[in-house]
Amino acid sequence: MILRSLLFVPADRPDRFGKAVASGADAIILDLEDSVALTNKQFGREAIAAFLPEVRTAKVFIRINPLDSGMAEADIAAVLSGKPDGIVLPKAEGAASVDALLALMGEARVGILPIASETPGAVFELGTYRFCRDALLGLTWGAEDLPAAIGASAAREEGGRYTPPYEMVRSLVLFGAHRAGVQAIETVVPDIHNRAGLEAYLNRARRDGFTGMMAIHPAQVASINAAFTPTEEEIANAREIVALFAVNPSRGVAQLHGKMIDRPHLKLAEAILARTDRSISHISSFERK
Numbered sequence: 001m002i003l004r005s006l007l008f009v010p011a012d013r014p015d016r017f018g019k020a021v022a023s024g025a026d027a028i029i030l031d032l033e034d035s036v037a038l039t040n041k042q043f044g045r046e047a048i049a050a051f052l053p054e055v056r057t058a059k060v061f062i063r064i065n066p067l068d069s070g071m072a073e074a075d076i077a078a079v080l081s082g083k084p085d086g087i088v089l090p091k092a093e094g095a096a097s098v099d100a101l102l103a104l105m106g107e108a109r110v111g112i113l114p115i116a117s118e119t120p121g122a123v124f125e126l127g128t129y130r131f132c133r134d135a136l137l138g139l140t141w142g143a144e145d146l147p148a149a150i151g152a153s154a155a156r157e158e159g160g161r162y163t164p165p166y167e168m169v170r171s172l173v174l175f176g177a178h179r180a181g182v183q184a185i186e187t188v189v190p191d192i193h194n195r196a197g198l199e200a201y202l203n204r205a206r207r208d209g210f211t212g213m214m215a216i217h218p219a220q221v222a223s224i225n226a227a228f229t230p231t232e233e234e235i236a237n238a239r240e241i242v243a244l245f246a247v248n249p250s251r252g253v254a255q256l257h258g259k260m261i262d263r264p265h266l267k268l269a270e271a272i273l274a275r276t277d278r279s280i281s282h283i284s285s286f287e288r289k
Contacts, residue, residue, distance in 0.1 A: 001085070001111070002212075002275060004225050005026050006025060006028070007027070007217075007220075009031065011048050012037075024225060025221045028060055029063050032048070052084060060086075061086035061113065063089075063090060064088070072101075083110075091145070093119060094126070096125070102135055111135065112136055113138050114139060114140070115142050117173050139183070140173070140185035140214060142187050143169075146169065174209055188216050189220065192219060199223060202223060212224070213228070234272055
């Protein structure tokens, strides 16, 4: 399942569900956690249960409440029969949290997307996701809950860049995802009116090795999809590299257009082509590792 863009929608706003699906996002995340008041949780569950059987063009994920909230059980019970495409797990703390959610879901086969950085303890468990990779759709992070948990006044500088502690956490989530062999999903940009800031953020995310990003407004989706879809130039170059090594599979180094390329270039080219084929054909099955 290729996840370039994932759009959050409050679960207690069913009037927005259809619009979110029509946004072009690869997946929508119907949120039962932060965006829904305690008094509206049950309404949100019922709205999701009513919506899930509908025919849809985007994948539908459900962000449940944290496992220790006392509400996750009710969330899971309300949505599993509708066969969501994924469960987003907030406040995840490594493989143990994923295993706990799997136990809660029983025999249901639903992929999990942990939000892997929202507690101090979570930071120290980022290397453990490789032990539960078969259950994962990817790994993502957030820059809001962690500073609140440790009493930090902010996670960003005035210009929007993350402060050093949160740059570190972002990097660790990125490497934790790739260590587990799953998609690395960048966190949201809260300023929905700053188009230039979004573009700069996307360029940096893709440059650094993220493969997709979450959104909080439909207006962000097109830019996110474009950023994480390989360009024609990248595709053509990747095909040349793969073809060059295919002629002599045992070679370690080759030359292309006057530049030396080696096995890491081949690996990147293969990843670009795999991502391209899947994004074009909109592969929809949950791919087990």
